[in-house]
Amino acid sequence: MSVFKTAKNVMKSPGAVSLSLMAVSLAFAGDAFAGTDGTEFNEVWETLKGWTTGTLGKIVAGAMILVGIIGGIARQSLMAFAIGIAGGMGLSYAPNIIETIVSSTLEKAPSVIPLASQIANGM
Template sequence: MSALAHAGTDNTFGSWVDQMTDWVEGSLGKGIAISFVIVGIIMGVVRQSLMAFAIGVGAALGLIYAPGIINNMFSAVL
């Protein structure tokens, strides 16, 4: 049971996780987030609805905040 309590401390894929986090939190992630917002604006105009814009903004916010949330979820040690 004690191994389950420390499951988030394993560092097997640490370098891969660090690389993905750097990409998402860096200029690549910001570019993708801006693209989400632009596509949301365009789709909102095409569909004449603000929901497409809201989904684009929500996806952008999710992309920006996801690494921190996931890191906090899996780094908690009991």
């Protein structure tokens, strides 16, 4: 009977379940090297990266900011201007963010496992 009560309590807090699953998956995870092979599309990626971080990207980011300013004036709100700035920044930093996410590794996983299990246990 107490097993069912414990299972009910765990199901009430899905955050604890997901942290437990994360800790277990990190405990049994091997080295993961995402994005380390497949050089067929490197030329395409370098072209897109050059466009977004080069002159074309600056022009598009400036246009986003300009449209945001015009939208802010038309709506009498600074929110459209802030969205234009955020869009320009997002365009500029997108290649770095994508490369960071795709080329992520689990080299630091052994140092994270004790912390993840500590969080999952609630201690």
